[in-house]
Amino acid sequence: MNGAEALVRTLRNADVDVCFANPGTSEMHFVAALDRVSGVRCVLSLFEGGATGAADGYARMADKPAATLTHLGTGLTNSLANVHNARKAQTPMINIVGDHATYHLRHESPLKSDVEGLARPMSHWLGRADTSAEVGPKAAEAIAAASLSPGQIATLILPADASWSEGGVIGTIAPKQAPASVSGDTVREVAALLRQGGAVILLGGKALRADMIELAAAIGSKTQAKLLAQGRDPRIERGAGRVPIARLPTQTDQAVEMLKGVRTIVLVGSKPPVANFAHPGKPSAFAPQTCRFIELASGANDIGGALAALADEVGAKANSDLRIARVNMELPDGGITPEKIAQSLAALMPENAILCDEAVTTGRPIFGTTRAAAPHDYLSLTGGAIGIGFPMAAGAAIACPDRKVILLQADGSGLYTVQSLWTHASENLDILTIVFANNSYAILRNELKNVGIENPGENAIRMLSFNNPPIGWTALSKSFGVPAERVTTMDEFNRALRAGVAQRGPSLIEVALS
Amino acid sequence: MNGAEALVRTLRNADVDVCFANPGTSEMHFVAALDRVSGVRCVLSLFEGGATGAADGYARMADKPAATLTHLGTGLTNSLANVHNARKAQTPMINIVGDHATYHLRHESPLKSDVEGLARPMSHWLGRADTSAEVGPKAAEAIAAASLSPGQIATLILPADASWSEGGVIGTIAPKQAPASVSGDTVREVAALLRQGGAVILLGGKALRADMIELAAAIGSKTQAKLLAQGRDPRIERGAGRVPIARLPTQTDQAVEMLKGVRTIVLVGSKPPVANFAHPGKPSAFAPQTCRFIELASGANDIGGALAALADEVGAKANSDLRIARVNMELPDGGITPEKIAQSLAALMPENAILCDEAVTTGRPIFGTTRAAAPHDYLSLTGGAIGIGFPMAAGAAIACPDRKVILLQADGSGLYTVQSLWTHASENLDILTIVFANNSYAILRNELKNVGIENPGENAIRMLSFNNPPIGWTALSKSFGVPAERVTTMDEFNRALRAGVAQRGPSLIEVALS
Known part of the structure; x- marks a missing residue:
C-alpha cells in the first residue's frame, strides 16, 4: 500500500467519503488510489475555488467534512477565497494539497512556491507528510482537527513521493471530541442579565438549527429578550412549521437602529456584530457603546446543552406555539422587481x-x-x-x-x-x-x-x-x-x-x- | 488631496499608466481618484487572476510595470496564481491591495484576513500605508522595488482610511537603478570555459531579445558552444530576419538527451534547468551530474553589456549572416492535427x-x-x-x-x-x-x-x-x-x-x- 492509498483508506474510515478535486501531476497517485478503494466519491471542479466552495456547501448540509484536492501552491491559492468563506462559516474541511516530491524541492522548478506560507493564514491546522508512512497518521490528525467543534480548516501537504512510495499506514481515527459543556455559573450569569431586560439573544452557527431556535425563542419569550440571527449565517432551518427568526441587517444604519437601546447581547455561537466595512463617520460596531456582551456558548461549546440549561434556569419550555404556519402568497405579475x-x-x-x-x-x-x-x-x-x-x-x-x-x-x-x-x-x-x-x-x-x-x-x-x-x-x-x-x-x-x-x-x- | 489621489499621481509620475482592476468597497476612493487624475487607464477584470495575468502580459511587452488593484485578502488570493507566473517571468508588477480602514481591523469583520501573510510568499517587496501621508511615498518605494532589474513583485496594502483621508503626499520617484555590471574576471572565466569546448550558452529572461540572441549566437558560433533558450520563457523575439534559437524541452527524457555530454552550461539570465515535476526513477536536474554551471549574468545584471564583453573577449562579432530567412509554408488541408x-x-x-x-x-x-x-x-x-x-x-x-x-x-x-x-x-x-x-x-x-x-x-x-x-x-x-x-x-x-x-x-x- 502506497501513501496515497493509506490516505484514501484513512479518509474513508473516518466517513469522509466525498473529495472535491482539481488535481495535477503531483496528485495522480491519490486519484489512482481512489480506484483501488471503494466508497470515496471524487467530484471534478474545473477551477479550485469550485472545489473548496463545494466542500463548504457539502459540510454545511452533511454535518461532516469533505476533502478537497488541489495542485501545489498555485492550485491552493485559487482555492483560498472559498476556504476563507468556509472558515467564517466554521465549516470542517480537509484540504489536501499536492506538492513536489521531497527531493525535487531543492530545485527552483517552475511551480515551486511556499505552500505552507500560502496555506497558513487560512488554516487552523497545517501539516505535511514527508514519507509514505506519515501520510495516514497525518491525515488522521487533519481529520481530527477539522472535526473539532464547531469545525476547522485542516490543510495537509502531500509530497508526490510520500504519495507514490510503498509503506503507507492507515491512520487511526480518534473518537470525535464532544463539544465542551458550558458551566452553571455562566448559565446563571446569563439568566441574571436576561432578567434585567433590554437583552438580545444573538444566534449564530449551529444555534440556527430549528430545535435550537425553538429553545432560544422560548427563553426569549419568557425573558422578553429579542431573538436575532447574526446574519451571514452558514445555515438556518426555517419556514412553515418552524420558529421564525429575524436577521440582523448587514447595513450599518439599519443594524444600529435595530440594536438601539439594547443593554445586553447574549452571544450563542455568534460574535459581537460589526459592519462589513468601515464608512466615514459611521461606527464599526453595531451595538451601542454601553451594551454589554456575554457569551453563553461559542461554536466550540455544546450549544444545545447550554440553551437547555438556560431554559431550565429561567423557567422556559420549548413551545410549539411559537412555530409559524404556512402563508400562501399570490403570484405577482407584470414587470420584474x-x-x-x-x-x-x-x-x-x-x-x-x-x-x-x-x-x-x-x-x-x-x-x-x-x-x-x-x-x-x-x-x-x-x-x-x-x-x-x-x-x-x-x-x-x-x-x-x-x-x-x-x-x-x-x-x-x-x-x-x-x-x-x-x-x-x-x-x-x-x-x-x-x-x-x-x-x-x-x-x-x-x-x-x-x-x-x-x-x-x-x-x-x-x-x-x-x-x-x-x-x-x-x-x-x-x-x-x-x-x-x-x-x-x-x-x-x-x-x-x-x-x-x-x-x-x-x-x-x-x-x-x- | 487624499491618499488615493496621491497614489494615482505617484503612479502616473512614474509612467505607470495602466491599472488592471477588480475593485471592491475599500478601493472606491482609488477608483474615484482615477477620474481626478488624467493619464492612468483603468481596465476592469471580472476576476482577480485576470488582472494580474494581464499585468504580466502588459509588462512583458511594454517593458515597464502595470499596477493591479484587488480587494482585501480574498481578492488578493484570487490574483496570486498569475502573480506566481509573473514572479517566475521576472515581471515588474505593482499590486495594490485594498484593506479595511485601520480602525476597523480590530473587529472580526467577515472579510478580515491576514493580508500580509497571504501576500508575502509571492512578493519581493511588501508594504502597508497606514496614513494618507504615507501612501504616496510607499507607492514610490513599491515602484522602485518593482523596477529593480530584472523585475520584481511589489505589493502595497492600502487601508480604506489611508485612501480617503486628506493629507496625501505625492511620492518622489527614485531614478531607475541601472542593472549591475558583470566583472571582467567573470567574463574571462566564462571565455576560458567556452574555449575548453562542450559548452551550452543557456539564455533566459531578457537575454531572449533579438539583439541579445544575435550577440550570443556570434559567441556560440566562434566558440562552438550550443545556444539554447531556457524554456518557459517570458518573451522571445524571433522569426524571419532574426537569429533563431532552439528551446530546451520541458520533458525530462528529451531534455536530458539534449544535454548529454555537455561539460559546461553558461547561464545568461537563466537558471540550472530542472524538470517541472519529479518522476519516479528520473532525474530532477536535466544536465549531467558532471556538468559545471557558470553564471555570466543573472537577470539583475546588465546582460547586454556582459554579452558584449564576452564577445570581445572571445573575438566574436554580431553577425547578420546568422539571421534566418522567411520560409513560406504550404497550407495543409484534410483532418486537423x-x-x-x-x-x-x-x-x-x-x-x-x-x-x-x-x-x-x-x-x-x-x-x-x-x-x-x-x-x-x-x-x-x-x-x-x-x-x-x-x-x-x-x-x-x-x-x-x-x-x-x-x-x-x-x-x-x-x-x-x-x-x-x-x-x-x-x-x-x-x-x-x-x-x-x-x-x-x-x-x-x-x-x-x-x-x-x-x-x-x-x-x-x-x-x-x-x-x-x-x-x-x-x-x-x-x-x-x-x-x-x-x-x-x-x-x-x-x-x-x-x-x-x-x-x-x-x-x-x-x-x-x-
Missing part, C-alpha cells in the same frame, strides 16, 4: 428546498419574504468573498441528493467561479439557479455613497458595470451543459420557476433586470 | 504578431514550426500555473495596440480564467484566440504514465476529462461578447485564421480535436 421575485419564490419553492443565497443586492427581500414559505434551509455568504454560489450549490446538492437546491445568484459574483456550472451538469445535480442579471456591481454603487463619493466619474462608473457588452447568461449556461432561459416579465419568471422546480437536474433562469 | 495547425499558423500569421502560448500539449509543434515565420514575439507560461492565457493576451494587446495578438489556448487551462474573454470584448482588443478543444487534461494523461500509473481506473479517467458534457466554446465565447466559430477541418481552420488575422478586434476559433 426584487420584491416580486421574492414573493414568487415564497409561493413556489418546494418542501425542504435548500436556498443558497449569493444574490447580494437583488436578493435582499428574499429572506424576509420566505419566512413562512415551505420549510427549507437557508445558506448565506459567510465571509464576503464573492464567488461561492455555484460551488456551494453543487456541494449542497451532493450532500442532499433528494432535495431541490435553489441558487440565488448575483451575476457579478457568479462570474468569479462560473466554471462550477459544468459540475452541475457533469454530476447531474438537482440545482435550479436564478441569476439576477443587472450587469453591474450594484452593491458598489451603493457603497460609493457610503464612502462619500457623490458624483462618480467615467472611470469609476466603468469599474462598476459590465454591460458593455452584457453577459449572455443563457449561452454561458448552455456552454457548460446547463439548460437555461431568460425571463423579462414576472409571468415568464413564474412559469420558468414552476418548470425548474418540477424537473430534476440542473437548470438556470436568467432574470433580466433593468 | 497539431502539426498542421502549426504549419497554418506559420504560413498565415502577420508581421509582428504577439504569440501567447498556453496551448500545453496541443501546442508543442508550434514553436519549432514558426521558427522562420514572420517576425514575432513568443510569450510562454513561465510558472506552470495554468490560467494565464486569456489575461496575458489582454495585457499584451493593451501594451501593443497596433500589433495582432494570437492566443494559443488549451481548453482546460483556459477555463481557469475564462472571464477574461469579456475584457477582450469590453476593451475591443485585437486578439485572435485559438482554443484547442480536446475536452481533457491531456497533459495529465501523459503524466499518469510518467509517474508509473499504467491502467487508470474510472475515477482517475473522470478526473482527466471534461467531455461529459463537452464545453461549448463558441457559445461560451459569444456569451462574453467575443465572436467565435468552431472548425473541424484544416480548410475551415485556414479560412477562419485568415479572417481572424484580417479583421481587427477580438475573435475566437474553437479547434475541435478528437
Whole structure:
C-alpha cells in the first residue's frame, strides 16, 4: 500500500467519503488510489475555488467534512477565497494539497512556491507528510482537527513521493471530541442579565438549527429578550412549521437602529456584530457603546446543552406555539422587481428546498419574504468573498441528493467561479439557479455613497458595470451543459420557476433586470 | 488631496499608466481618484487572476510595470496564481491591495484576513500605508522595488482610511537603478570555459531579445558552444530576419538527451534547468551530474553589456549572416492535427504578431514550426500555473495596440480564467484566440504514465476529462461578447485564421480535436 492509498483508506474510515478535486501531476497517485478503494466519491471542479466552495456547501448540509484536492501552491491559492468563506462559516474541511516530491524541492522548478506560507493564514491546522508512512497518521490528525467543534480548516501537504512510495499506514481515527459543556455559573450569569431586560439573544452557527431556535425563542419569550440571527449565517432551518427568526441587517444604519437601546447581547455561537466595512463617520460596531456582551456558548461549546440549561434556569419550555404556519402568497405579475421575485419564490419553492443565497443586492427581500414559505434551509455568504454560489450549490446538492437546491445568484459574483456550472451538469445535480442579471456591481454603487463619493466619474462608473457588452447568461449556461432561459416579465419568471422546480437536474433562469 | 489621489499621481509620475482592476468597497476612493487624475487607464477584470495575468502580459511587452488593484485578502488570493507566473517571468508588477480602514481591523469583520501573510510568499517587496501621508511615498518605494532589474513583485496594502483621508503626499520617484555590471574576471572565466569546448550558452529572461540572441549566437558560433533558450520563457523575439534559437524541452527524457555530454552550461539570465515535476526513477536536474554551471549574468545584471564583453573577449562579432530567412509554408488541408495547425499558423500569421502560448500539449509543434515565420514575439507560461492565457493576451494587446495578438489556448487551462474573454470584448482588443478543444487534461494523461500509473481506473479517467458534457466554446465565447466559430477541418481552420488575422478586434476559433 502506497501513501496515497493509506490516505484514501484513512479518509474513508473516518466517513469522509466525498473529495472535491482539481488535481495535477503531483496528485495522480491519490486519484489512482481512489480506484483501488471503494466508497470515496471524487467530484471534478474545473477551477479550485469550485472545489473548496463545494466542500463548504457539502459540510454545511452533511454535518461532516469533505476533502478537497488541489495542485501545489498555485492550485491552493485559487482555492483560498472559498476556504476563507468556509472558515467564517466554521465549516470542517480537509484540504489536501499536492506538492513536489521531497527531493525535487531543492530545485527552483517552475511551480515551486511556499505552500505552507500560502496555506497558513487560512488554516487552523497545517501539516505535511514527508514519507509514505506519515501520510495516514497525518491525515488522521487533519481529520481530527477539522472535526473539532464547531469545525476547522485542516490543510495537509502531500509530497508526490510520500504519495507514490510503498509503506503507507492507515491512520487511526480518534473518537470525535464532544463539544465542551458550558458551566452553571455562566448559565446563571446569563439568566441574571436576561432578567434585567433590554437583552438580545444573538444566534449564530449551529444555534440556527430549528430545535435550537425553538429553545432560544422560548427563553426569549419568557425573558422578553429579542431573538436575532447574526446574519451571514452558514445555515438556518426555517419556514412553515418552524420558529421564525429575524436577521440582523448587514447595513450599518439599519443594524444600529435595530440594536438601539439594547443593554445586553447574549452571544450563542455568534460574535459581537460589526459592519462589513468601515464608512466615514459611521461606527464599526453595531451595538451601542454601553451594551454589554456575554457569551453563553461559542461554536466550540455544546450549544444545545447550554440553551437547555438556560431554559431550565429561567423557567422556559420549548413551545410549539411559537412555530409559524404556512402563508400562501399570490403570484405577482407584470414587470420584474426584487420584491416580486421574492414573493414568487415564497409561493413556489418546494418542501425542504435548500436556498443558497449569493444574490447580494437583488436578493435582499428574499429572506424576509420566505419566512413562512415551505420549510427549507437557508445558506448565506459567510465571509464576503464573492464567488461561492455555484460551488456551494453543487456541494449542497451532493450532500442532499433528494432535495431541490435553489441558487440565488448575483451575476457579478457568479462570474468569479462560473466554471462550477459544468459540475452541475457533469454530476447531474438537482440545482435550479436564478441569476439576477443587472450587469453591474450594484452593491458598489451603493457603497460609493457610503464612502462619500457623490458624483462618480467615467472611470469609476466603468469599474462598476459590465454591460458593455452584457453577459449572455443563457449561452454561458448552455456552454457548460446547463439548460437555461431568460425571463423579462414576472409571468415568464413564474412559469420558468414552476418548470425548474418540477424537473430534476440542473437548470438556470436568467432574470433580466433593468 | 487624499491618499488615493496621491497614489494615482505617484503612479502616473512614474509612467505607470495602466491599472488592471477588480475593485471592491475599500478601493472606491482609488477608483474615484482615477477620474481626478488624467493619464492612468483603468481596465476592469471580472476576476482577480485576470488582472494580474494581464499585468504580466502588459509588462512583458511594454517593458515597464502595470499596477493591479484587488480587494482585501480574498481578492488578493484570487490574483496570486498569475502573480506566481509573473514572479517566475521576472515581471515588474505593482499590486495594490485594498484593506479595511485601520480602525476597523480590530473587529472580526467577515472579510478580515491576514493580508500580509497571504501576500508575502509571492512578493519581493511588501508594504502597508497606514496614513494618507504615507501612501504616496510607499507607492514610490513599491515602484522602485518593482523596477529593480530584472523585475520584481511589489505589493502595497492600502487601508480604506489611508485612501480617503486628506493629507496625501505625492511620492518622489527614485531614478531607475541601472542593472549591475558583470566583472571582467567573470567574463574571462566564462571565455576560458567556452574555449575548453562542450559548452551550452543557456539564455533566459531578457537575454531572449533579438539583439541579445544575435550577440550570443556570434559567441556560440566562434566558440562552438550550443545556444539554447531556457524554456518557459517570458518573451522571445524571433522569426524571419532574426537569429533563431532552439528551446530546451520541458520533458525530462528529451531534455536530458539534449544535454548529454555537455561539460559546461553558461547561464545568461537563466537558471540550472530542472524538470517541472519529479518522476519516479528520473532525474530532477536535466544536465549531467558532471556538468559545471557558470553564471555570466543573472537577470539583475546588465546582460547586454556582459554579452558584449564576452564577445570581445572571445573575438566574436554580431553577425547578420546568422539571421534566418522567411520560409513560406504550404497550407495543409484534410483532418486537423497539431502539426498542421502549426504549419497554418506559420504560413498565415502577420508581421509582428504577439504569440501567447498556453496551448500545453496541443501546442508543442508550434514553436519549432514558426521558427522562420514572420517576425514575432513568443510569450510562454513561465510558472506552470495554468490560467494565464486569456489575461496575458489582454495585457499584451493593451501594451501593443497596433500589433495582432494570437492566443494559443488549451481548453482546460483556459477555463481557469475564462472571464477574461469579456475584457477582450469590453476593451475591443485585437486578439485572435485559438482554443484547442480536446475536452481533457491531456497533459495529465501523459503524466499518469510518467509517474508509473499504467491502467487508470474510472475515477482517475473522470478526473482527466471534461467531455461529459463537452464545453461549448463558441457559445461560451459569444456569451462574453467575443465572436467565435468552431472548425473541424484544416480548410475551415485556414479560412477562419485568415479572417481572424484580417479583421481587427477580438475573435475566437474553437479547434475541435478528437
